[in-house]
Structure formats: structure tokens, C-alpha cells
Amino acid sequence: MPREGAERWDIDFLSTRPPEEVDALAQQLREAENVVSSYSKASDFLAEALQNAADAVDARRLLAGEDAAVVARIHIRFDRNARTFSVLDTGTGMSHADLQMVLTPNVTRKAGPQQRAATSRSRGHKGVGLSFLALASNDLRIRTCDGTGRYDVVVKGGERWVHGGGQTDKPIGKAVANKPDRLHGSPTYTVVTVGDIDFDYFDVDLFDLECEELIWMLRTQTAIGNTGPLFGEKFGTALPPTTNIQVTLDYTDEQGEKTKSPIKVKYAYATPEELIPAKRVVKIEDIEDLGADERARRVRGAAVRYVDVVKSDSGRDVKVYFFAIDGRDMAKIRDARRQKGKFFPNEWQGYYVATLGMPTGVEFRPDVIQPRTYERRMFALLQDDELKLDLGRKTLAGRQKAKLKSVVKNAWKARLVSVVPHLQPLAQPADDxxxxxxxxxxxxxxxxxxxxxxxxxxxxxxxxxxxxxxxxxxxxxxxxxxxxxxxxxxxxxxxxxxxxxxxxxxxxxxxxxxxxxxxxxxxxxxxxxxxxxxxxxxxxxxxxxxxxxxxxxxxxxxxxxxxxxxxxxxxxxxxxxxxxxxxxxxxxxxxxx
Structure with a gap:
């Protein structure tokens, strides 16, 4: 117990600074470095821009009401020749007040005291998306209209300032106000354009992507990969996207040749199931109660689809999608598609994580299925709407990884073990x-x-x-x-x-x-x-x-x-x-x- 008359005081540790005043610019640089260093994937540039775009479109639909005639659109321009991309959305737009804070790291209008209306179902809430785009590139341009005014903002030199240790001028947003206008038939919109990116600091060069590779990335690593169609309505509608967004893409190759007309991109997560004929896909519930011999006959040369809600060992519900096929069959499908000039991803197996109706781009290895050859026959997407990730959405915390591993283990024991071991390739056809x-x-x-x-x-x-x-x-x-x-x-x-x-x-x-x-x-x-x-x-x-x-x-x-x-x-x-x-x-x- 403290002695009588002992001094008592509060320590506001989030605001307290040492007696000698901390250099404000050095503090800002450290915060900027923390934001940029938390990302390592080139796809994060698109992911952050598209997450904000999808949230804005959904928020506008919620504000207007489900029956309102709202233009729900996202248009992407990707220019390999100019090495820039832009994302346009017909969402709520940003106000003068929004622009004062949206570029500031760790400040968000989607949660907390600054939360705007109709953002409670937003995918993003950390307040670093636009900050990352401004600080990891050297050319960020924002054009936005909230119906009362149009605003244009340019931020230059962010990446050079961060990676140069503050030796160049600190990036400042240069903003200009104009009268409101319309874009793509919408009185409210936002266009975010990003260029001059140094990909030495990321896993790949984003502008090396061919058109089909880009579309696959959009649908598997960004908010364009809406998981709603995959899991359906039977699992409820808590937090998935509410709007069926029209997504289009203008693609310019490295020689400057542009697609003749915008490409329609499915607003849906892309799975390996799309790469094979639909008649070869069998639902697990249609075969798991069959006898072993009949089940083996039905899955020879087939792929198995399993969608469910599975409990973790701690009792948490996680939505799961599993796709399983014999690797030899998938190799034949891959070779046949490529011989015809059709796209096939470099890798189709793996265990990936989604949350709040969108993919995170995070992959993990469950290591719970024996023998491991069965584990490698499968693709899985696990959606955990309680998931919390770091700023760059790169890694799973130990407890989160353990939870998802237990979900894979329980799905295997309950349903998959009776089917996956029976997968066999079709008989080898005669040489063509x-x-x-x-x-x-x-x-x-x-x-x-x-x-x-x-x-x-x-x-x-x-x-x-x-x-x-x-x-x-x-x-x-x-x-x-x-x-x-x-x-x-x-x-x-x-x-x-x-x-x-x-x-x-x-x-x-x-x-x-x-x-x-x-x-x-x-x-x-x-x-x-x-x-x-x-x-x-x-x-x-x-x-x-x-x-x-x-x-x-x-x-x-x-x-x-x-x-x-x-x-x-x-x-x-x-x-x-x-x-x-x-x-x-x-x-x-x-x-x-």
C-alpha cells in the first residue's frame, strides 16, 4: 500500500516526450519508415488503392439505400509503358475535411472518433492505405469530388524522402479546389493515380505483369476478389461487400499498345476451379456418402469442391473453400491451356486467407495433413472475419495461424479424408x-x-x-x-x-x-x-x-x-x-x- 500523503499522478505515455523536445521531423520520418517497411509485395499498391475504392462504392450504396440508382463502378488503368496505374471509383468521394487527414499515417475515417457514416462495414480501418501510396511512390495524384467540390492533390517525392533518410524535401500534398463535376456519369468519385515506384524494395516489378497475370492478381490479392459469390448467402451477410460492382480495366503493354476497349473483370475471387471444365468438378456432399469403390470411380479424373463453415479448436467459425485434384491431371490441364495460348497461373496449390469478403494475399502452410502429398493436391481459401493483420498484411500472428491450422485439420478429418486420397488421374490418352x-x-x-x-x-x-x-x-x-x-x-x-x-x-x-x-x-x-x-x-x-x-x-x-x-x-x-x-x-x- 502507498504511504499516506504519497504523491499520485497520471502518465499519459502516448503523449509524453523526453524533457528535450523530440525533433518533429525525425519523428515523422520514423513513422513514415514504419509504414513503408511493413509492406513487401508489389501487389500491395493495387490492393490498398482498390480496398479504398470498394469501401467508397459500398458506403455510397448504403447511404443512398439499396433501391437507389447508384453507379457502382471501379475502373483501372494499368500502363506498363508509362509505368503508372490509376483506380477510379464512383463512391462517396472525399471532402475538403477528408483530404486534411486521409494521407496522415494511422488516421482513418472508417473507424474511431473520426468515423464517417456508412463505413462500419469497411474492409480497411488502419488508416495507412493512402499513406503507403504517398510514401512508397514518388508520384501520387488524387482527383476527387464529393458533390459539393472537386479537389486535386499531388504528392511528389515520398519514396525518395523515406529511403533517403530525410535528405530530400519532405513530401507535401499540393491541393487545389474546383467546382464539382461528374465522371463516368457519377457526381461523386475518386481517382487515385500512382507512378514513379522503385520496385527494388518489393518482391517483383508490378509493371512486368502481362494482362492475364494482372487480372489474376486483381482477383486473388485485392478487393476485386470479392468472396461473396464463392461462399454464397447461406453463411449470412455479416461484413461481406454489399454491392455488385462493375469492374473494368484498360491495359497498355510495354510497347504502348492499349486494349481497344475496356476489359470486363469479374468482381469475384478467382480459384483454380475456373481453369478446368465445370463438368469435371464434383461437390463433396454428392459423393462422400457413397461406398468406397463408387466414390473412387466418381472422382477419377475429377476435381472435388468443398464449401462449409468449420469450427477451430477454440470454437470460432471460419468459412472454408477447398478445391482438390490430382496434380498429374492439373499438369495436363495446364499444358493444354498453355498450348492454346490460354492463361494458367504459376502456382495453383496453396492455403490462403481472406477476411471481410476480400483476399489478404497471405499464404500459410498448415502442415497438419499426412502424407503431405494429399496436402499438396489442394487449394484452400479460409475466411476469418475476426482476423487482425499487421499494417502490410504480410503475416499471421501465432495464435491466428494456430486457429487456421486447426480449421484445416478439422475440415480434413470431418470431410476431406474420405475423398482426397481417392483422387486419381484419367487414363493416359494415346499420343496426339x-x-x-x-x-x-x-x-x-x-x-x-x-x-x-x-x-x-x-x-x-x-x-x-x-x-x-x-x-x-x-x-x-x-x-x-x-x-x-x-x-x-x-x-x-x-x-x-x-x-x-x-x-x-x-x-x-x-x-x-x-x-x-x-x-x-x-x-x-x-x-x-x-x-x-x-x-x-x-x-x-x-x-x-x-x-x-x-x-x-x-x-x-x-x-x-x-x-x-x-x-x-x-x-x-x-x-x-x-x-x-x-x-x-x-x-x-x-x-x-
């Missing part, structure tokens, strides 16, 4: 004569023939693998004398094994394949450490920009040692390795022809 003729024609072509597309610029791991073995088999001095023992894209490490014959060595080598160094790093960073035994990496392009902000370096080497390497990746212990020799096929071919 046309396909064989194309293969024979390709085999007769000289090296680097322009009629064999993968030799020009492979964009997938399989293309890199094929080109590597093409050069290896030619024996024209491109590569040292290596002899293939076993080849394949293994689920864990995408590796191939080759046996050197030079010098009489009989040691097998573990080789990682990827289109760029970022893919190699993702293999090395896998939780199970399965890539730590790698002896060599083979990529198309050894561009250091693909390493993002990782504390690793790549340097070009001239003596081609060891194993014919063109580069050395200095890992400093990352992935359990100090360094890893790299063969860049682009460098190799460029020096050899």
Missing part, C-alpha cells in the same frame, strides 16, 4: 499425332530458332527447365558436360538432378529452377528447409531487382566456375546457405551467340 509432329519439328530446329517460343524468353519454370536441357543436350559448349540422371519439377523445391561426368565425379547435384531469382529465393525460404541442399540454381534472368529487399546480393562471374555458373548469389545464411552458384540462361545465350 499433331502434337507429336510439332515435337518432331522442334527437335529438328537449330538452337535458338524463333519458331520455338520457349527458347526466346521462357516465362515459366517449365520453360527454363526445357531450355536448360535443350542446351545441355546440344553439347555445343553452352554448358559444361553434365548428364541428366533424373528430371522433374518436384513439389517442394522445383528441382532437377544432374550428374557431372567431368573429372570422373559421381556426385549428384540438386538444382533449383526458376524464371528469376525471386522464385529461387522463395524456394530457399520454405519453412521445411527442403531447398537447403541446393548446389546450383538455373534461371532465365539474374536481375537483382527480383530479390526485392532481401539482404542478399548477386554478382556476375567470368570464369564460369563452378558448374558453368554465370553469377554467384551471396545468401549470408539465408535458406541455410552462404552462397549459391547461378546459371542465367539469358546471360549464357547472349554470350554464346
Amino acid at each position: 499425332a499433331v502434337f507429336r509432329a510439332l515435337v518432331d519439328r522442334a527437335l529438328d530446329r537449330p538452337d535458338l530458332d524463333s519458331h520455338v517460343p520457349y527458347l526466346k524468353h521462357p516465362r515459366e519454370q517449365l520453360g527454363v527447365l526445357a531450355l536448360f536441357h535443350e542446351l545441355l543436350g546440344r553439347g555445343n559448349g553452352y554448358l559444361p558436360p553434365l548428364r541428366t540422371v533424373q528430371t522433374g519439377l518436384f513439389p517442394d523445391t522445383s528441382d532437377s538432378i544432374v550428374l557431372p561426368v567431368e573429372g570422373g565425379s559421381n556426385d549428384a547435384m540438386h538444382v533449383l529452377f526458376g524464371t528469376h531469382l525471386g522464385e529461387i529465393m522463395r524456394d530457399l525460404e520454405r519453412d521445411d528447409g527442403s531447398a537447403a541442399s541446393a548446389d546450383l540454381a538455373v534461371v532465365w534472368d539474374a536481375d537483382a531487382k527480383r530479390l526485392g529487399r532481401r539482404a542478399v546480393e548477386v554478382e556476375k562471374i567470368d570464369d564460369r566456375d563452378p558448374h558453368g555458373a554465370t553469377h554467384m548469389l551471396q545468401l549470408h545464411g539465408a535458406g541455410g546457405l552462404e552462397e549459391l552458384p547461378v546459371i542465367s540462361l539469358r546471360t549464357l545465350v547472349g554470350e554464346s551467340v
Whole structure:
């Protein structure tokens, strides 16, 4: 107990500063650095802009009433040539008062004392979306109209100020007020345009994306991936989007060629189920009560779909979508689509997280299903509307990860275990004569023939693998004398094994394949450490920009040692390795022809 007459006082620890006044500018810089450093994915630029856009459109619909004739639209302009993108929404627009605070880190109008009407169902609430766009780019432009006035704001040099340690001028929003106007038939709207981004600090260069790759990203990593259609109405409507938004895209390629008309983009989450014929998809409830033999017959060559609400071990409800198919069947579907020039994502398996009706872009590994080959047959989306993530939405807290793992475990034990082990591929069809003729024609072509597309610029791991073995088999001095023992894209490490014959060595080598160094790093960073035994990496392009902000370096080497390497990746212990020799096929071919 305190003694009688003891001094008592309050400590306002959120406001207190040391006796010597903290440098206000230094404090602002640290806060800005914290915001920017919490993001690492290039897709976050689009995700933050589109989350705000979808919230604004939903808020306007709620304010107007469900029966009101409200233009619900989001239009995206993506220009690879100019390296800019813009997001237009016909939402509520922003007022003069809104603009005074929306760029300030950790201040939001969607929650707390500054909350605006009709924002209680918003997806975002941390107050860093526009702050991130302003501080992680060097050119942010906002054009907005709330019906009473139009406002134009320009912020320049944010990224240079943050990463330059405050050595350049602090970014300031330059605002101009104008009379209200209309855009896309709407009296209220917002357009956010972002450019001059340094992607050295992110996982990939956003403006490397082809049109179909961009659309897949929009529908799997941003608010455009509305999960409402996936889970349906039977699970209730708590917090999912309320508006069926019309989404369109204008895409300009790196040569400046623009799509002739806007592309309609589904306002719905994209799953691997869309990549296969609908008649091959079986609902789990239609087969789980069948006898084992009949169930096995029904799923041969089929994919299984399972949608439900599953309780975690702690009793929390989580919405789940599982899609399972034999990997060999999916590989055939992938090859068939690509031969026809159709899109197929680099990876279709995985376990991903959604919240409040939108994807987060967060992937996790449950590691609760044995054998692991069954786990790798599946794609899953788990929607937890109580989920709390960090600013950059990068990681799950330990308890959150444990909750989601228990959901996967419980879904497996209750429903999936009776079906997934029975998945088998269709019988191998006879060789297609046309396909064989194309293969024979390709085999007769000289090296680097322009009629064999993968030799020009492979964009997938399989293309890199094929080109590597093409050069290896030619024996024209491109590569040292290596002899293939076993080849394949293994689920864990995408590796191939080759046996050197030079010098009489009989040691097998573990080789990682990827289109760029970022893919190699993702293999090395896998939780199970399965890539730590790698002896060599083979990529198309050894561009250091693909390493993002990782504390690793790549340097070009001239003596081609060891194993014919063109580069050395200095890992400093990352992935359990100090360094890893790299063969860049682009460098190799460029020096050899």
C-alpha cells in the first residue's frame, strides 16, 4: 500500500516526450519508415488503392439505400509503358475535411472518433492505405469530388524522402479546389493515380505483369476478389461487400499498345476451379456418402469442391473453400491451356486467407495433413472475419495461424479424408499425332530458332527447365558436360538432378529452377528447409531487382566456375546457405551467340 500523503499522478505515455523536445521531423520520418517497411509485395499498391475504392462504392450504396440508382463502378488503368496505374471509383468521394487527414499515417475515417457514416462495414480501418501510396511512390495524384467540390492533390517525392533518410524535401500534398463535376456519369468519385515506384524494395516489378497475370492478381490479392459469390448467402451477410460492382480495366503493354476497349473483370475471387471444365468438378456432399469403390470411380479424373463453415479448436467459425485434384491431371490441364495460348497461373496449390469478403494475399502452410502429398493436391481459401493483420498484411500472428491450422485439420478429418486420397488421374490418352509432329519439328530446329517460343524468353519454370536441357543436350559448349540422371519439377523445391561426368565425379547435384531469382529465393525460404541442399540454381534472368529487399546480393562471374555458373548469389545464411552458384540462361545465350 502507498504511504499516506504519497504523491499520485497520471502518465499519459502516448503523449509524453523526453524533457528535450523530440525533433518533429525525425519523428515523422520514423513513422513514415514504419509504414513503408511493413509492406513487401508489389501487389500491395493495387490492393490498398482498390480496398479504398470498394469501401467508397459500398458506403455510397448504403447511404443512398439499396433501391437507389447508384453507379457502382471501379475502373483501372494499368500502363506498363508509362509505368503508372490509376483506380477510379464512383463512391462517396472525399471532402475538403477528408483530404486534411486521409494521407496522415494511422488516421482513418472508417473507424474511431473520426468515423464517417456508412463505413462500419469497411474492409480497411488502419488508416495507412493512402499513406503507403504517398510514401512508397514518388508520384501520387488524387482527383476527387464529393458533390459539393472537386479537389486535386499531388504528392511528389515520398519514396525518395523515406529511403533517403530525410535528405530530400519532405513530401507535401499540393491541393487545389474546383467546382464539382461528374465522371463516368457519377457526381461523386475518386481517382487515385500512382507512378514513379522503385520496385527494388518489393518482391517483383508490378509493371512486368502481362494482362492475364494482372487480372489474376486483381482477383486473388485485392478487393476485386470479392468472396461473396464463392461462399454464397447461406453463411449470412455479416461484413461481406454489399454491392455488385462493375469492374473494368484498360491495359497498355510495354510497347504502348492499349486494349481497344475496356476489359470486363469479374468482381469475384478467382480459384483454380475456373481453369478446368465445370463438368469435371464434383461437390463433396454428392459423393462422400457413397461406398468406397463408387466414390473412387466418381472422382477419377475429377476435381472435388468443398464449401462449409468449420469450427477451430477454440470454437470460432471460419468459412472454408477447398478445391482438390490430382496434380498429374492439373499438369495436363495446364499444358493444354498453355498450348492454346490460354492463361494458367504459376502456382495453383496453396492455403490462403481472406477476411471481410476480400483476399489478404497471405499464404500459410498448415502442415497438419499426412502424407503431405494429399496436402499438396489442394487449394484452400479460409475466411476469418475476426482476423487482425499487421499494417502490410504480410503475416499471421501465432495464435491466428494456430486457429487456421486447426480449421484445416478439422475440415480434413470431418470431410476431406474420405475423398482426397481417392483422387486419381484419367487414363493416359494415346499420343496426339499433331502434337507429336510439332515435337518432331522442334527437335529438328537449330538452337535458338524463333519458331520455338520457349527458347526466346521462357516465362515459366517449365520453360527454363526445357531450355536448360535443350542446351545441355546440344553439347555445343553452352554448358559444361553434365548428364541428366533424373528430371522433374518436384513439389517442394522445383528441382532437377544432374550428374557431372567431368573429372570422373559421381556426385549428384540438386538444382533449383526458376524464371528469376525471386522464385529461387522463395524456394530457399520454405519453412521445411527442403531447398537447403541446393548446389546450383538455373534461371532465365539474374536481375537483382527480383530479390526485392532481401539482404542478399548477386554478382556476375567470368570464369564460369563452378558448374558453368554465370553469377554467384551471396545468401549470408539465408535458406541455410552462404552462397549459391547461378546459371542465367539469358546471360549464357547472349554470350554464346
